[in-house]
Amino acid sequence: MSEIRPARARVFAFNLGSFKAAALLDAADIRDNLASAFAAGQPAAAVRDLAAANFIDPDRYEHCFIPTLIDTGSQKILFDTGCGEEDSSLLGCLQDLGLGPDDIDVVVITHGHPDHIGGLVRNGEPVFNRARHVFGAAEFAFWTQGDAVRPARLANRDLFRLICTGLAERATFIVPGDEVVPGIIAVDAAGHSPGLLAFLVENSGQRLLIWSDAFLHYAVSIQHPEWHADFDDDKEQAVETRKRLLKMAAEQRLLIAGHHMPFPGLGYVERANGSFRWIPVGYQLNI
Numbered sequence: 001m002s003e004i005r006p007a008r009a010r011v012f013a014f015n016l017g018s019f020k021a022a023a024l025l026d027a028a029d030i031r032d033n034l035a036s037a038f039a040a041g042q043p044a045a046a047v048r049d050l051a052a053a054n055f056i057d058p059d060r061y062e063h064c065f066i067p068t069l070i071d072t073g074s075q076k077i078l079f080d081t082g083c084g085e086e087d088s089s090l091l092g093c094l095q096d097l098g099l100g101p102d103d104i105d106v107v108v109i110t111h112g113h114p115d116h117i118g119g120l121v122r123n124g125e126p127v128f129n130r131a132r133h134v135f136g137a138a139e140f141a142f143w144t145q146g147d148a149v150r151p152a153r154l155a156n157r158d159l160f161r162l163i164c165t166g167l168a169e170r171a172t173f174i175v176p177g178d179e180v181v182p183g184i185i186a187v188d189a190a191g192h193s194p195g196l197l198a199f200l201v202e203n204s205g206q207r208l209l210i211w212s213d214a215f216l217h218y219a220v221s222i223q224h225p226e227w228h229a230d231f232d233d234d235k236e237q238a239v240e241t242r243k244r245l246l247k248m249a250a251e252q253r254l255l256i257a258g259h260h261m262p263f264p265g266l267g268y269v270e271r272a273n274g275s276f277r278w279i280p281v282g283y284q285l286n287i
């Protein structure tokens, strides 16, 4: 007898004005302990209550990894490259769209953590061989100079140097306010990492904020932006960044692409209960 086997979509394609876009599910981990990951130092009861209010388990959570693809019509731009592990799906997701790695014109790295740079090289060779690579100047300097890296990130520093140093010759280095291509501008999102960049994509009056890892959990980080996430390098700066981006996203009614939000990682932010709340996309991008 046949039975229903676990299955899920891994590509969500949508239009942004005349740009085409897609959320690409590279991987999804099940991890333990919402509190220790996203609410360091908070009373256990507060985290349990928050989980209950959001109908989720306080002890286990899903952590998605979702690079974003934007096709402006003249250039295909990939934001982050996923984990680059054996079972990573990024290249399979591109294949689902009829694309290979040589179809990518620009690879933008939001920051230097392993789940964003891991897919840049395979067997020591650049995966996106034709692409211009774009790094944040501050982020690249932070990892390559390497003297301010906290102990928990030393292995990350070595990985960054291994993967990214050799890509410098095909890279451009940007600061907040710089344009990647017409219609895509870098936004300061430092805190989670010292040079984290978000990106504002705009076409025909449609706008998308790719906020990368400024937010790590769709309920905890958005309803309590002031709580400290273990993964954030500068915890207070990450809090200030979250508050600034939440205000911007809510006031400007921006569509958001979040690397670690539940797939497809697309939604909006509204003010609620004195803070903010994530509203996942419904059908509005498909009609």
Ligand SMILES: [Zn+2]
Binding pocket: 113, 115, 116, 213, 259, 260
């Ligand atoms: Zn990440």
